[in-house]
Amino acid sequence: MSQVADSKGSRARTATAKRQRLTAAAARVVHQQGVERTTIADIARAADVPVGNVYYYFKTKDDLVAAALSEHAHGLQTLTTRLDRLPDPRQRLKGLVAAWVGERELAARYGCPTGTLASELGKRDEGGLAEEAGKVIRLLLDWAGHQFRQLGLPDPDGLALTLVSAYQGMSLLANALREPGVMTREGRRLTDWLDSLPDPRD
C-alpha cells in the first residue's frame, strides 16, 4: 500500500517536477535570450522535456513567459522573506542592495531578470503580460515602501521608487557597458544613502 502511495506520489511528483523544471528553464532561458529570441524548443531542451510535451503543461508560449515571470516573483519573495528576519528595516534594505550587488555578474551579462522582461513586454499592445511584469516590479516597490514606512520616513513610497529605480538603472548600465563594477559602485552609493537617512524613531 505504501508502494502504491509512493508510486502515485512519484507520478504526481514527476509531473509537478516537470512543470517546475519547465518554469525554471523558462525563467532562465528567457532571461538570457529575451522573450522573442527564445523558442519553445529552447526551453524544452533546457528542461529536458520533449517539445510536444510542453503544451501539456502550458497552453501557449505566453503562458510559459507568465510562468517565468511568477518564477521571478517567487524568487523575489524568497529573498524578501529572508530579509524580513533581520530586525531593522534599514538593515533589510541594505541587505536587498547587497543581494543586488551579489548578482552583479548576472546583471552585467543579462540585466535584471524582471526589468529586462518588463522592458521587452512593455512594447506589446495585448496579452496582458506587460501588466503582469509591472505587478512583479510593484511587489518590490511595495516591500521597499513598507521598510521605509517602518523607518518612519516621510514619503516612503517615493523613497522606494527611488531605490528600485536606481536598481533598474544600475542593472541596465552594467549590462549595456558589460561592467559588473557598475553594480558595485552604485550599490555602495545606495548603501551610503540608506545609512544617511535619519531614523525619526530615535
Add this chain to the structure above:
Amino acid sequence: MSQVADSKGSRARTATAKRQRLTAAAARVVHQQGVERTTIADIARAADVPVGNVYYYFKTKDDLVAAALSEHAHGLQTLTTRLDRLPDPRQRLKGLVAAWVGERELAARYGCPTGTLASELGKRDEGGLAEEAGKVIRLLLDWAGHQFRQLGLPDPDGLALTLVSAYQGMSLLANALREPGVMTREGRRLTDWLDSLPDPRD
C-alpha cells in the same frame, strides 16, 4: 548636361532622403515595437519605401538596427549641442533632466529608446550590436561626466554614472508601471540633487 547633373543630383538626393527616411522609421518603429517584433516590412511601410528597395540601403536587418541606434546617437548629440550653449554646466545638466521629463509620455509608453534597445540587444551573443548600443550610452555618460568635471566636482564620471543610471531606472519604471508621473517625480529629485551639489569653483 545640366539636366543630367540635375538628374543625378536629384537622384542622389532622393537616395539620401530615402536612406534617411528608412533610418528615422527604423528608430521610431523599433522603439515602439522592439527589435524582434519589428519586421523589415514594418520599417519599409513606415518609411514609404518598397520592401525590395530597403536592401539597397541596408544589407541586413541588423544594419537597420545599427542605423536606428546612430539615429538615437544623433538625436542625443543634437540635444547636448543645444545644451552646450548654456553658460553653466549645472544648468546644462538640469536642462538634460528637463528634456528627459519632457519626454515622459513617450518614456511611459515605450521606455528610453536607447535603454530599451540596449536591453534587448544585450541578450545577444554576436553581431556587435550590443557593443554599439553601449557606445551610445557612453556618449551620454561622457557628456555628463564632462559637465561634472567642469563643475570641479570629485569623481565626475561616477556622478555621471549615477545620473544616467537614474534616468534609465526612472524610464524603465515609468514604462513598467505605465506612469509618466514617475518621470516627473524622479526628475525633480535629480534636479534637487544637482542643485545640492557644491560648486568648488566658488
Add this chain to the structure above:
Amino acid sequence: MSQVADSKGSRARTATAKRQRLTAAAARVVHQQGVERTTIADIARAADVPVGNVYYYFKTKDDLVAAALSEHAHGLQTLTTRLDRLPDPRQRLKGLVAAWVGERELAARYGCPTGTLASELGKRDEGGLAEEAGKVIRLLLDWAGHQFRQLGLPDPDGLALTLVSAYQGMSLLANALREPGVMTREGRRLTDWLDSLPDPRD
C-alpha cells in the same frame, strides 16, 4: 460469489455503458463538427471519458467514426422498425418523410448525419469508411425499395433512389442556405408525390 458476479456484471455493464457513451458522443459530435475537425479529446469530453481510456474501446479514430456510422444506422433501423408497424407501405413512406421534416432544424444546422458523413468520407482513398457510409445509405434505400415493391409499383428501387436522393438534396440545401423551410417545402412535395403514385393493388 454473488458479489464477484455483481462486480463483474457491473464492471461489464459499466464498460458497455462507456462504449455506448463514446459511440453516441462520436455520432453527435462528428455530425456537428465533421470528422476532421473533431478530435478524440472532443469525443472523450462529450462522453465524459478520460482520453487515455478511449483506446480500450476503439483502437483508432477511424474506429470511432465507424461506430458513429453504425450509431446512425441503428437510429435508422429504430425509425424503420417503428414505421413498419404502420399497415400501409405508402403510410410508412410518408411517415419517413415526416420524420425527415421533423428534424429540419438539425438538418438546417448540420445537414443529414449520414449524408454529410458519406460526403466527407467519400474523399478518402483508403480505410473503407467510405464504403461503410455507403452501406448505411443503402440500408435506407433497401427499406424504401421494399415499401415501393410492396405497393406493387414498377422499378421500386429506382423510386427509392429518387426518394432518398431528394432527402439528401433537400438536407444539403437546407444546410447550405441555413433554411429549415427547405425541408418543409420539399417534404410536402415528396408527400404529394407519394400520394400521387397509383396503387396497382387496387
Add this chain to the structure above:
Amino acid sequence: MSQVADSKGSRARTATAKRQRLTAAAARVVHQQGVERTTIADIARAADVPVGNVYYYFKTKDDLVAAALSEHAHGLQTLTTRLDRLPDPRQRLKGLVAAWVGERELAARYGCPTGTLASELGKRDEGGLAEEAGKVIRLLLDWAGHQFRQLGLPDPDGLALTLVSAYQGMSLLANALREPGVMTREGRRLTDWLDSLPDPRD
C-alpha cells in the same frame, strides 16, 4: 520599347497566371480531398509553386478555399452563359441537367464540388466561408428560377429549389454508392420532368 512592354507584361502575366494556377489547383485538390485533408503544401505542389510563395497571393488557407469557391462560381457562370445562348428556357434547363450527367464520373468519385464544399464548411461556426458556399449555390438557384419564370410557370423559385436539390441529392448518392449510373438515371428522370411541365405560353 515593345520589348520593355512585353517584359513588364510578362511579369504581370506570370504573377496573374500563378495566382490563377493556385486558384485552380485549390479548386481541384479541395474537391478531391476536402478542405481539412488538404494542406497548403498539397495545393502548392499541384500548382507547382513553392510553399512559402503561396502566402504572397493568399494570406490564409481560408482565403485559398474562398478562391476555390469562386473558381467554382466562375465555372458555373461559364456554363450558364453558354446555356443562355439556347433559345428556349426549357432547353437551357435540360442542358444544365445534361451537363450534370456529363460530369457523372467526377461526381461519383468526389461529389458535387460546390455541394461537398458547402457540406464541409457548413459545420463551421466562424469564418464566413459557409455563407460564401451558400452564395454559390444560390447563384445556381437564381439562374434556374429565372428559367422557370421565363417559362411562365407558377412558383419558379420552388421549382428551382426542387431541381437543384435533386442535383445535390443525386450527386451525393452517386458519390456515396460510387455509382455514376445514379447520375444517368436521375438525370433522365429530371429531363422527363422538365419535358412534362406545361408551357403556359402556348
Add this chain to the structure above:
DNA sequence: TATGAATGAGCATTCATTCAT
C-alpha cells in the same frame, strides 16, 4: 537603382496514438 515576386528555413501549435503505473 527600383520593385514586385520568390524562396526556404524556422516557429508555435495540434493531435492521434502510446506508455507507465
Add this chain to the structure above:
DNA sequence: CATGAATGAATGCTCATTCAT
C-alpha cells in the same frame, strides 16, 4: 481496465533575404 502523461510527426504561417526584370 483506468488514467494522466508522453511523444513526435504534421501543419499553417512568418520573415529575412534574394532574384528577375
